[in-house]
Amino acid sequence: MSIPTKSEAALDIMKKEYYPETWTGGLHRVLCMQGGDDDGSYAKNSEAPASAITLCKPMLLTAIQSMKLFFNNNEEGADHDSLRIADLGCATGYNTLATIDMVVESLRLRYAKECSLEPEFEAFFSDLPSNDFNSLFKSLSAKKSRNYYAAGVPGSFYYRLFAKRKLHIAVSLSALHWLSQIPDAVVDKASPAWNKGRAWIDGAKEEVVEAYAKQSEKDMEDFLRCRKEEILQGGILFMLMGGRPGSQPPENQLGDPDSRAKHPFTNSMDQAWQDLVNEGLIDEETRDGFNIPAYMRSMEEVENAIRKCGGFEIQRMEYKTLVEHSEDKQQEWIKDPVSYGRAKANLVRATLRPIVEAHLGPYLSDQLFKRFEERVSSDFTLLHKTIFYGVIVVCAVRI
Numbered sequence: 552m553s554i555p556t557k558s559e560a561a562l563d564i565m566k567k568e569y570y571p572e573t574w575t576g577g578l579h580r581v582l583c584m585q586g587g588d589d590d591g592s593y594a595k596n597s598e599a600p601a602s603a604i605t606l607c608k609p610m611l612l613t614a615i616q617s618m619k620l621f622f623n624n625n626e627e628g629a630d631h632d633s634l635r636i637a638d639l640g641c642a643t644g645y646n647t648l649a650t651i652d653m654v655v656e657s658l659r660l661r662y663a664k665e666c667s668l669e670p671e672f673e674a675f676f677s678d679l680p681s682n683d684f685n686s687l688f689k690s691l692s693a694k695k696s697r698n699y700y701a702a703g704v705p706g707s708f709y710y711r712l713f714a715k716r717k718l719h720i721a722v723s724l725s726a727l728h729w730l731s732q733i734p735d736a737v738v739d740k741a742s743p744a745w746n747k748g749r750a751w752i753d754g755a756k757e758e759v760v761e762a763y764a765k766q767s768e769k770d771m772e773d774f775l776r777c778r779k780e781e782i783l784q785g786g787i788l789f790m791l792m793g794g795r796p797g798s799q800p801p802e803n804q805l806g807d808p809d810s811r812a813k814h815p816f817t818n819s820m821d822q823a824w825q826d827l828v829n830e831g832l833i834d835e836e837t838r839d840g841f842n843i844p845a846y847m848r849s850m851e852e853v854e855n856a857i858r859k860c861g862g863f864e865i866q867r868m869e870y871k872t873l874v875e876h877s878e879d880k881q882q883e884w885i886k887d888p889v890s891y892g893r894a895k896a897n898l899v900r901a902t903l904r905p906i907v908e909a910h911l912g913p914y915l916s917d918q919l920f921k922r923f924e925e926r927v928s929s930d931f932t933l934l935h936k937t938i939f940y941g942v943i944v945v946c947a948v949r950i
């Protein structure tokens with residue numbers, strides 16, 4: 552849809568069509584990464600999650616090496632059911648396929664070496680129903696070889712997705728920092744937790760942070776309770792999520808000041824929303840009705856949830872940091888700030904476009920991402936800062 556003017560009438564129509572009061576409550580219907588494979592798609596903007604996977608790969612492989620092997624003893628001797636692996640929050644693109652390949656191959660080699668068996672494997676690609684499963688299935692069928700049967704499982708990982716004791720391994724990579732909903736109080740004008748003037752919680756007032764932290768606690772517990780039912784005894788739950796070190800209070804979601812200044816959810820994003828308000832394209836209420844449903848947990852918060860849930864033993868748990876991009880890339884962008892702005896805008900499009908569009912509609916979403924791009928490419932101080940993403944990696948065994 553293209554809307555040529557910003558007249559009152561046009562804005563009224565856009566509001567009716569695109570500002571459903573309850574979009575925050577129905578988040579599971581709209582939250583997803585941008586599908587397809589154009590420049591603003593998740594498939595083309597998933598380098599940071601790919602680096603996170605590379606960083607934690609040794610931990611995942613070690614966990615698989617020490618995992619219990621599963622057998623059925625029948626009349627013909629030792630046998631096995633299929634081995635079943637789920638990727639929860641798989642999105643589209645290369646990362647999920649590479650992860651499943653890695654898990655299957657490492658298990659296959661172990662069974663061959665240790666008991667001369669060739670198990671069958673089933674891989675479940677799970678994400679919210681709004682995920683672009685079509686792109687994922689196309690990539691799956693384009694693979695030259697595949698040692699597993701594949702299925703898509705639409706649904707929220709904050710609910711049950713599988714029958715009891717179905718899974719041997721569940722992984723969830725760069726997904727659990729997405730909350731099940733925006734806390735109601737944060738978008739309630741009458742509440743002290745109303746998050747006025749910000750798109751996210753980093754640096755927000757205490758009540759906002761508390762509301763997010765409470766939601767995060769509930770979500771983590773719901774997630775674990777469901778996986779406790781679904782994973783077989785001896786099976787593995789491997790989680791990698793955006794996180795913060797324990798020493799950092801929740802209002803400081805991102806750590807060092809450079810990361811806070813430069814993170815795509817913070818300053819430039821708030822400025823872009825303010826630009827739309829200043830230009831009369833949206834009113835303040837519309838701006839304040841939008842919040843990013845993400846929360847970076849501390850190690851302690853994750854550990855407490857695991858202990859409270861029971862049924863899992865933490866085998867290993869670490870906080871790690873990764874650099875946003877390489878030194879070469881940074882030098883390239885310093886010479887060409889416009890391409891830097893474009894790259895960063897594509898990154899936020901890939902991550903936020905579906906939820907921004909549910910709130911604003913396509914035309915105003917385009918305007919927002921354009922303002923973001925302009926803001927980022929014109930702030931030269933940002934270009935010289937290096938930012939770090941924090942992640943928490945946990946390997947837990949179902950006991």
Ligand SMILES: C[S@@+](CC[C@H](N)C(=O)[O-])C[C@H]1O[C@@H](n2cnc3c(N)ncnc32)[C@H](O)[C@@H]1O
Nearest residue numbers: 583600640641642646678679707708724726729
């Ligand atoms: C940043 S992507 C990570 C994708 C992939 N795991 C990777 O490492 O590239 C996060 C994914 O989590 C999914 N997600 C967020 N909340 C979810 C939920 N409640 N249930 C299932 N998937 C969810 C999103 O739809 C998105 O596809």
